[in-house]
Amino acid sequence: MERLNRFIVHTVPWLTLGMVLVTFTVVILRYLFERGWVWMQEIALYMHAFTFLLAASYTLSRDEHVRVDILYRPMDVRRKALVNLLGSALLLIPCCAVLFYQSLPFVANSWAVLEGSQDGGGLEAVYLLKTAIPLCFVLLFLQALAIIHHSVQTLRTQ
Amino acid sequence: MSEFAPLAMFLCTFAVLLSGFPVAFCLAGTALGFAGLGVLTGDFDSAFLSALPARIYGIMSNETLMAVPLFVFMGVVLERSKIAEDLLETMAQLCGSLGGGLGISVCLVGGLLAASTGIVGATVVTMGLISLPAMLKRAYSPAVSTGIICASGTLGQIIPPSIVLVILGDVVSSAYQQAQLKMGNFAPVSVSVGDLFMGALVPGVVLMGLYILYIIGLGLLKPATVPAVPDEERAQILSAAFLRRLGAALVPPLVLICGVLGSILFGVATPTEAASVGAVGAMLLSLAKGHFNRTTLKEVMRTTTEINAMVFIILIGASVFSLVFRGYGGDEAVESFLTHEATGGVLGSFALVMAVMFLLGFFLDFFEIIFVVVPIVGPILLTMGLDPVWLGVMIALNLQTSFLTPPFGFSLFYLRGVAPPEISTPQIYRGVVPFIAIQVLLLAGLWFVPELATYMPAKVFGRG
Amino acid sequence: GQAEQQAAPAVQSQQHFKWKMVTTWPKDFPALGTGANNLARSIDALSDGRLHVKVYGAGELVPASGVFDAVSGGTAEMGHGAAYYWKGKHEATQFFSAVPFGLNAAEINGWLRYGGGQSLWDELYADFNLRAFPVGNTGVQMGGWFNREINTLADFSGLVMRMPGLGGEVLRRLEVTVKALPGGEIFQALKTGAIDATEWVGPYNDLAFGLHQAAQYYYWPGWHEPGTALECMVNKQALEALPTDLQAVVEYACQAANDDMLSEFTARNSQALKTLVDEHGVQLRRFSNELLAQIGKVSAEVVAEIAGQDPFSSRVYSSFDAFRKNSIAYTRISEEAYTQARALTFG
Ligand code: NA
Numbered sequence: 001m002e003r004l005n006r007f008i009v010h011t012v013p014w015l016t017l018g019m020v021l022v023t024f025t026v027v028i029l030r031y032l033f034e035r036g037w038v039w040m041q042e043i044a045l046y047m048h049a050f051t052f053l054l055a056a057s058y059t060l061s062r063d064e065h066v067r068v069d070i071l072y073r074p075m076d077v078r079r080k081a082l083v084n085l086l087g088s089a090l091l092l093i094p095c096c097a098v099l100f101y102q103s104l105p106f107v108a109n110s111w112a113v114l115e116g117s118q119d120g121g122g123l124e125a126v127y128l129l130k131t132a133i134p135l136c137f138v139l140l141f142l143q144a145l146a147i148i149h150h151s152v153q154t155l156r157t158q
Numbered sequence: 159m160s161e162f163a164p165l166a167m168f169l170c171t172f173a174v175l176l177s178g179f180p181v182a183f184c185l186a187g188t189a190l191g192f193a194g195l196g197v198l199t200g201d202f203d204s205a206f207l208s209a210l211p212a213r214i215y216g217i218m219s220n221e222t223l224m225a226v227p228l229f230v231f232m233g234v235v236l237e238r239s240k241i242a243e244d245l246l247e248t249m250a251q252l253c254g255s256l257g258g259g260l261g262i263s264v265c266l267v268g269g270l271l272a273a274s275t276g277i278v279g280a281t282v283v284t285m286g287l288i289s290l291p292a293m294l295k296r297a298y299s300p301a302v303s304t305g306i307i308c309a310s311g312t313l314g315q316i317i318p319p320s321i322v323l324v325i326l327g328d329v330v331s332s333a334y335q336q337a338q339l340k341m342g343n344f345a346p347v348s349v350s351v352g353d354l355f356m357g358a359l360v361p362g363v364v365l366m367g368l369y370i371l372y373i374i375g376l377g378l379l380k381p382a383t384v385p386a387v388p389d390e391e392r393a394q395i396l397s398a399a400f401l402r403r404l405g406a407a408l409v410p411p412l413v414l415i416c417g418v419l420g421s422i423l424f425g426v427a428t429p430t431e432a433a434s435v436g437a438v439g440a441m442l443l444s445l446a447k448g449h450f451n452r453t454t455l456k457e458v459m460r461t462t463t464e465i466n467a468m469v470f471i472i473l474i475g476a477s478v479f480s481l482v483f484r485g486y487g488g489d490e491a492v493e494s495f496l497t498h499e500a501t502g503g504v505l506g507s508f509a510l511v512m513a514v515m516f517l518l519g520f521f522l523d524f525f526e527i528i529f530v531v532v533p534i535v536g537p538i539l540l541t542m543g544l545d546p547v548w549l550g551v552m553i554a555l556n557l558q559t560s561f562l563t564p565p566f567g568f569s570l571f572y573l574r575g576v577a578p579p580e581i582s583t584p585q586i587y588r589g590v591v592p593f594i595a596i597q598v599l600l601l602a603g604l605w606f607v608p609e610l611a612t613y614m615p616a617k618v619f620g621r622g
Numbered sequence: 623g624q625a626e627q628q629a630a631p632a633v634q635s636q637q638h639f640k641w642k643m644v645t646t647w648p649k650d651f652p653a654l655g656t657g658a659n660n661l662a663r664s665i666d667a668l669s670d671g672r673l674h675v676k677v678y679g680a681g682e683l684v685p686a687s688g689v690f691d692a693v694s695g696g697t698a699e700m701g702h703g704a705a706y707y708w709k710g711k712h713e714a715t716q717f718f719s720a721v722p723f724g725l726n727a728a729e730i731n732g733w734l735r736y737g738g739g740q741s742l743w744d745e746l747y748a749d750f751n752l753r754a755f756p757v758g759n760t761g762v763q764m765g766g767w768f769n770r771e772i773n774t775l776a777d778f779s780g781l782v783m784r785m786p787g788l789g790g791e792v793l794r795r796l797e798v799t800v801k802a803l804p805g806g807e808i809f810q811a812l813k814t815g816a817i818d819a820t821e822w823v824g825p826y827n828d829l830a831f832g833l834h835q836a837a838q839y840y841y842w843p844g845w846h847e848p849g850t851a852l853e854c855m856v857n858k859q860a861l862e863a864l865p866t867d868l869q870a871v872v873e874y875a876c877q878a879a880n881d882d883m884l885s886e887f888t889a890r891n892s893q894a895l896k897t898l899v900d901e902h903g904v905q906l907r908r909f910s911n912e913l914l915a916q917i918g919k920v921s922a923e924v925v926a927e928i929a930g931q932d933p934f935s936s937r938v939y940s941s942f943d944a945f946r947k948n949s950i951a952y953t954r955i956s957e958e959a960y961t962q963a964r965a966l967t968f969g
């Protein structure tokens with residue numbers, strides 16, 4: 001999982017720069033040259049979607065997802081580990097399971113017709129975009145396992 | 159059991175959120191737990207759950223929301239290259255011996271930036287990144303600093319152009335159509351986003367004015383919480399060197415921010431487009447200052463990525479929650495309650511709706527609330543005779559207050575996400591209390607003096 | 623055993639069904655959203671409550687763009703929208719809603735019901751586990767809202783315009799950046815500048831969206847949508863699980879809705895046009911004949927090209943095109959001749 005996160009952190013963030021540059025190019029083309037292509041806007045949209053779906057698990061590993069931490073913050077290490085253990089097992093893993101399971105037919109149907117853009121001249125790769133949904137929950141599931149493992153160790157040793 | 163399920167789900171989610179596990183997963187996990195229970199007892203139609211991927215895809219393909227990472231990118235660049243800090247400090251020095259000068263600057267810049275995005279997550283996060291370090295460095299009390307940031311970050315919802323107002327305008331307009339159709343008027347008058355923008359202008363500016371008055375008050379009464387710029391620095395104010403610095407620190411970023419804001423206000427560019435220009439502009443500025451290199455860029459991209467994931471995973475969690483709520487007939491329960499059980503006439507019903515929306519604001523993003531609640535209650539209230547612009551502005555102001563209110567306000571979550579660990583959560587909560595009081599004051603004012611909202615649209619568009 | 627068998631039909635006919643209908647329209651939106659509501663209500667009434675349909679506006683259960691998948695996958699049993707929204711699924715879907723310079727409302731009903739259109743539609747949707755029924759028609763639409771005058775093809779160039787379906791593809795050839803936004807997002811996009819121009823439906827719906835507050839020129843005629851058919855899609859298993867009488871209820875309720883919506887548009891559009899012009903000072907403009915002829919030529923190329931992409935689309939196109947050829951000959955000496963004759967005396 002660590003190696004996976006390292007891979008993510010070295011690749012996914014580039015998408016944010018890509019998003020900025022592509023959108024900026026769209027703006028220049030639109031206002032200075034009165035030209036535009038839907039596929040360019042869709043590239044930026046794809047990059048945005050891939051950023052948050054693929055980085056969700058990595059963000060979790062860095063503990064950057066927001067918590068209501070009024071009670072959590074003052075807790076000692078063992079209690080925090082317990083919250084993360086129970087939360088991962090009872091909230092996060094069921095979420096991942098349900099969302100992964102529900103997204104399979106959704107994605108499969110899209111692949112079956114190699115679903116294209118709703119807009120003329122858009123990217124004909126909606127099936128790839130949709131595939132990011134189950135991928136996100138697989139990654140989150142793996143991260144949840146990593147958190148459980150880590151929390152159990154903390155509870156054993158501290 | 160099923161008729162109590164929506165309420166039980168609410169209460170249960172409250173409790174689970176308090177555990178401190180990440181918000182997004184608490185919302186989604188608790189809701190799915192309830193859905194699973196309902197499937198077992200036969201109270202919940204499992205087909206609802208199969209709508210989830212389409213809803214997530216809806217969030218992924220929403221072009222309006224793409225403005226969020228772009229604004230965040232711009233904010234992070236301004237922060238990492240110290241441009242924003244210089245700007246705020248220089249503005250604070252201009253405020254001279256006035257205590258709270260920096261706070262007022264934050265409020266003004268927040269209002270500006272807020273006006274350009276109107277997305278709570280983006281603005282609070284950007285302002286948090288830009289101004290919190292500057293304020294702490296100036297020995298501002300952490301509570302006051304975070305209070306100012308949260309409050310001025312949510313200003314974006316009420317100061318036009320705002321995405322909240324745009325979406326609300328859309329929904330209120332269709333509710334107003336229905337109300338008129340129901341009353342037999344088949345060539346209905348329409349209320350537009352433009353009306354709502356105009357309607358929100360006066361309350362928004364008044365709100366910002368009240369914030370600033372409060373900070374000035376703090377400077378006079380409790381100068382230790384908002385210290386003025388030290389005398390020795392102020393002494394340089396009129397020196398040529400300072401004026402040069404002023405030009406360098408103040409002008410470029412202000413031009414950038416005003417350009418971004420102006421292009422949106424005048425309808426030249428969409429928020430997403432303007433944000434990308436802002437992001438590129440910020441990179442160029444920082445390059446010109448010699449602060450931009452490969453390491454900075456990598457940090458900017460990484461921070462933007464994490465914040466983007468944080469904001470959008472919450473949106474997904476909220477979407478799961480509201481779907482299950484709907485699946486349990488929560489929407490119908492609300493409707494029947496309003497039409498059959500609420501007494502006290504139109505204002506009584508409206509007060510009740512406002513209270514419910516306020517509570518929903520703890521859990522759900524404004525998209526969810528506006529899409530869930532307004533289509534249900536809007537036509538009912540408008541048929542009872544409320545003014546649509548007033549209704550819209552009241553709702554926007556109410557939601558803004560909700561997002562500011564501890565312990566669940568979204569703006570607090572977002573700021574928590576970017577605040578350094580030395581700042582405690584209770585400090586953040588304490589800091590926003592005075593601003594909530596100001597909000598409530600304005601809400602009350604608007605309640606008794608609807609003209610605050612309705613005068614401008616009537617004047618400009620000849621409505622009403 | 624015997625007693626049970628005798629009782630069985632009675633039990634089946636008393637069985638109650640609860641369906642969900644997802645729509646691509648904002649909840650209760652005039653004529654389109656309310657059309658979905660009316661359909662649900664008439665199914666309820668005709669079945670004496672045995673088939674209850676709950677209607678969900680766009681975004682309530684799934685976003686507008688998710689309606690097709692939701693019904694195809696069984697999330698909802700029914701969906702209400704327009705077939706050209708599903709171009710990403712199959713190019714041929716577009717022929718079942720609107721084709722630039724194609725069939726008007728009466729003609730498309732004729733093609734679907736008595737000209738072989740419906741069986742092609744059934745064949746296409748069977749692959750997606752769906753049945754489709756025409757469930758309303760907007761009549762001839764308006765050409766769109768612009769903030770600048772459109773006199774020549776060059777005036778289109780550089781615009782960002784909302785237009786779904788084949789009409790959008792035509793505009794794309796004219797160097798327009800084309801977006802197929804769902805209805806609920808149009809006003810916002812036009813107001814914020816995300817798009818420069820848009821078409822939506824006609825006076826009744828356009829007035830309801832307040833489009834006159836975001837653009838000043840209102841062009842006619844709607845060459846791109848001469849009579850857009852709306853669709854009700856039904857999940858195949860859900861339909862087949864119904865007793866035969868309820869299946870018939872669904873089918874005939876759709877037919878009734880098909881008639882009702884066109885009647886509503888006919889009545890309301892003329893009233894709303896008057897409001898737009900008299901009360902809101904909207905500037906009506908006509909696309910010039912020269913311009914329409916040029917767009918027509920591009921349209922013919924685009925439609926033929928798209929129809930040539932796969933064998934099924936070309937089958938649909940040849941059926942459609944044959945019907946249009948015949949219609950043109952008769953419509954010229956019937957509807958067209960009559961309206962001209964009426965204008966001689968009544969203006
Ligand atoms: Na704003």
Ligand code: NA
Pocket residue numbers: 763821822823847
């Ligand atoms: Na149209």
